[in-house]
Amino acid sequence: xxxxxxxxxxxxxxxxxxxxxxxxxxxxxxxxxxxxxxxxxxxxxxxxxxxxxxxxxxxxxxxxxxxxxxxxxxxxxxxxxxxxxxxxxxxxxxxxxxxxxxxxxxxxxxxxxxx
Numbered sequence: 001x002x003x004x005x006x007x008x009x010x011x012x013x014x015x016x017x018x019x020x021x022x023x024x025x026x027x028x029x030x031x032x033x034x035x036x037x038x039x040x041x042x043x044x045x046x047x048x049x050x051x052x053x054x055x056x057x058x059x060x061x062x063x064x065x066x067x068x069x070x071x072x073x074x075x076x077x078x079x080x081x082x083x084x085x086x087x088x089x090x091x092x093x094x095x096x097x098x099x100x101x102x103x104x105x106x107x108x109x110x111x112x113x114x115x
Contacts, residue, residue: 008061009087012080015060020045021053025062028076035071 015021040050057063061080066073
């Protein structure tokens with residue numbers, strides 16, 4: 001991700017912006033590939049609504065769909081998340097440096113309980 005925001009990158013960030021879609025990704029990460037119904041059982045919404053969330057995740061490349069008979073099995077595709085992590089890395093480094101500076105400042109300050 002080079003900061004110019006390609007359409008693919010925008011789709012990934014838009015997909016991650018929704019709490020339901022993040023929960024679907026968490027379920028797939030922790031429990032592995034699952035059929036739509038197993039995923040739907042975790043949400044208080046109608047199945048067509050969940051299908052719309054799954055469509056957004058598919059279009060962003062975050063999940064893949066495989067048909068097995070009449071079932072659709074969804075699987076996490078983590079590669080786009082590595083791109084998000086690459087984009088976030090400079091911010092993580094920024095905050096780590098800021099917190100280290102704060103820690104250094106606090107280490108130099110006298111303790112309140114010293115006379």
